[in-house]
Amino acid sequence: MALDEVKIGGLGASRRRVEDNRFIRGKGNYVDDVVLPGMLHMEILRSPLAHARIKSIDTSAAYAIPGVRMVMTGEMMAARNLAWMPTLSYDTQAVLATDKVRFQGQEVCAVIADDPYIARDGVEAIVVDYEPLPPIVNPTQAMADDAVLIRDDKVNQSNNVIFDWEVGDREGTDRAFAEADVVSEIDLHYPRSHPSPIEACGSIADYDRSTSKLTVYMTSQAPHIVRAAVSMVAEIPEHMIRIIAPDLGGGFGNKVPVYPGYVISILASILLEKPVKWIEDKTGNLISTGFGRDVYLKGKVAMRKDGKILGVRMDTVSDHGAFFSDAQPSKFKIGLIHSAFACYDIPTAYLTNRGVYTNKAPGGVAYRCSFRVTEAMFFQERMVQAAADDLGMDQAEFRRINLVKDDDFPKRTPFGFLTDSGQYEKCLQIGLDAIDYDTFQEQKAEAAKRGRLLGLGISTMTEPLGAGNSREYDILGIKMFDSAELRVHMTGKAILRTGAKTQGQGHETTWAQIVAHELGIPAEDIVVEEGDTDTAPFGMGTYASRSTPVAGAAVSMVSRKIRAKARKIAAHLLEVSDEDIEWELGRFYVRGAQDRGVTIQECAMAAYSNVPDGMEPGLENNAYYDPPNLTWPFACYISTVEIDPLTGVWDVIRMVAVDDCGVRINPMIVEGQIMGGLTEAYAMANMQFITFDEDGNCIGSNYMDYLLPTAWETPGFELHEVVTPCPHHPIGAKGIGECATVGGPAAFVNAVMDALKDIGVRNIDMPLLPDRVYEAIQTGQDVSGHPPVKNH
Amino acid sequence: MFPSRFRYEAPTSVEEAIALLGANDDAKVLAGGQSLIPMMKLRFASPALLVDINNIPDLGYHRADADGSFRIGALCRHADLEKSSVLAEHQPLLAAAAPLVADPIVRTRGTFVGSVCHADPQGDWAACMVALGGSIIAQGPNGKRAVEVKDFVSGPFTTVLDRDELAIEAVVPNAQGTRTGGYLKLERRVGDFATAAVAVALDMSGGVVKNAGIGLVGVGAQTINAEEAAQALIGTSLDEASVDKAAELAAAASSPRGDHRGSADYKRHIISTFVTRIIANVQRSEMQVA
């Protein structure tokens, strides 16, 4: 009899996360838990100024402190050709500053000492003489005619523009606007945010001269890429580098790039021939590592009176900070921003993007996002709401008119992607029913009697996950496939390794479930290992919600290879030919004689003890999976809010989420991902941003200023599901890592704007801080978050 | 956390603590550590010696005394007050503020007296004490003295405590009639310091305000004692005109700075809104009681 799939922890089992057992007992093994004999400690001196020329650096007082072993400067790095490193966006980034500092928090020196206290004493003893330069803190300043040149290190750089990029059909779009009955326009800013994983970044570099091998423990979401990058930058042969990413305390995109701290610790270990540990503090993480967003939009929607969208135009400007080090592997300059409007049936669209340098931290990372998809969907849904309001049309009806219909798939999006499946209207309707859309106006009138303003906001979107097919993606020339290696032991237990790297997603739990689904081996009999480049197969790592779409598919495929071999063994054991063998979960049997069978475990034993003539013994294999397309989950988020007009404080009354992420491997983990994502979405809408004052000081350099929501203020979420399997993924999964962070913010913001539309307010920039909301209510005007915060 | 090097002593009596403070130039008292430790972590503070008072017995109390005063010992934690029924019975303003100070984790360690000594312009307790006309009892080598909290805080993060003095107790004077009042705090998130907050203390008798105090948080370089605003309430029955006047005067007494928490105008507006709201809440609950 076939096994009960849920009982063995296969697809659909809300199996408890196996990794939690060690985490909740404090037995996790993070980089900072690793202690090597003779290990030294490194601390970084960061620039207090946003823009300044370095006149001199005096390290003598630091060297005078007992226990300080070495002080590294930009000059020392330059002597080894390591003062600058290449970025994933084909720019260069300073490792330790040589000429100028270009953002507050930039790495200037590093002290290596016997313990971390002494290292910090050493940092305090360094004297740097700076000559201040005017700081540039936003694109308007960056693009001014008389703007000081930030990147005077680059030979061909004459201004602060990094690139201009366009996509779509300009003329077609112009025509659509000429023919439109109504044109809706809106200006938006998606403010800078930070992934801020609870564990900051860190590394322990351990160079062993006797073996010439470099081992680096590192907080990396993509250890295999790091190995390749380190090999190229430091000219160490790839087989002599071992990157180990142990347990990670969150990543959210922040741990994709290679940071100066890693590189400095590596050089320090080579020079001192001792392991060197660098553990970044939270402020260092917030002010210097990869941020998210910081994009401005001028958006326009061309419509017919009946609500049909004819065309869309998006002009965007992105603020990349001092170095163009966006961690994104697509072949497009600004990632997948042109995935905007993918869920709508729109004949034509055109988008421009200008990227600029500013004196802010570099590294636009995909913060829980597939490379600028969060900006795309936020802009899209804010434009859609403004358009519906400008037309005077019901916001749900407006979406219904324009959403792609179920039988339109496969469907080209306005900017050229190909979506393949979904039931958009059904999701929307489930959401509307759940939130009691039909009675909302009554609730609103009742609240008005209490002096409160009520609003309802909708966000519907499909986003591209699973970077990515080799046509559109590569990192430094490497294709974006992923891999899995499965070894079944003779007792039918197994070890699975992949090229992904879990950091909270629960791979150790869900990958085993995929194997259980494919092979009928109970999930608890499978160990999952990732993150050690010496043992795991090469893979591109975990970010952009790509692991289930890509590595998860590889897990399926490798399991199927194992099953194919096991089938031959089964035929041998049952003394029939291959064609007479049938499979049911966990067991092969003879067609027509179901009681004559062997279990997968019996096949495993035979693989090591009784293989047919001519067959290699053993039961292991690997698979590399290059996805044929991106996957396209759909989500509908609807929230209602209540505003206190005297303070501008707004509370979420309800948040309904309808997610269609295809087949759900572990429903509990899927729900956890959605709730976590909605929490982050709420944070962005309500409280979270990294801003800078006019001197370039980072406001948001600690958790008193950069706010992470806690359980107390996070609203409750009501989750609903629709399942439209992905047509090209082996188990029909689409990915759920980021839908809620991507689609969520617009639902909250749209709700507040819905409440204020009657007084003529169309936009308040995120975060919707109470003072901004209050100002909008008082003035009846939009409130932009654009000018820098004055802090004196 | 990697602070600068420091020495650590854990005396077991007030006298011993005072002697240690007197004998060392750069010593700091460690109470709940919820303000001092973060500052040491960031190396904003680098004291040479920490005098940890947590081993001194009998300082964790809070009680209503027979003379009507209310006393809070130097090791009484925020969480003790939050859970206290004695506090709720006698000091409605403090009871209203208790659950709004920091977050539950910080409240289990942080102390009331330590908060007043820290003199953070965004600290909640000092404003309550100013509104209530409360005092700090300081003990030094030559004995004890009482300093009213409005005079105790001499500037941002500074007090009039001498180097060798320990604050051993906070005292709230007895009520003239029935004590009521309330606390409202605008925070961006639980555990956040106030964007702006207002403490209103009212002693009522026969529907008339006998005594009043208003303390403001986060709207100046130190805790603000909005004395004129409070005066505008004394002798009234909290009629609308008087309340409006008080709200207006409280806003005028504030001198906020615009920052990422909000503009100066906004914070001033919050002050007047909160004064009005607290008094309206007081009146509503009186009506419910009556």
Ligand SMILES: Cc1cc2nc3c(=O)[nH]c(=O)nc-3n(C[C@H](O)[C@H](O)[C@H](O)COP(=O)(O)OP(=O)(O)OC[C@H]3O[C@@H](n4cnc5c(N)ncnc54)[C@H](O)[C@@H]3O)c2cc1C
């Ligand atoms: C995350 C976080 C959020 C917070 N939010 C808030 C908030 O919203 N509102 C708020 O009011 N506070 C807040 N705080 C501060 C908290 O209330 C502290 O507990 C309080 O400010 C200091 O009390 P403590 O006992 O921890 O003092 P400590 O940190 O031990 O000491 C603080 C200072 O007072 C001195 N001191 C302490 N006790 C004495 C004494 N008996 N005699 C003489 N000097 C003394 C110390 O030497 C030190 O200079 C927050 C703290 C944190 C970490």
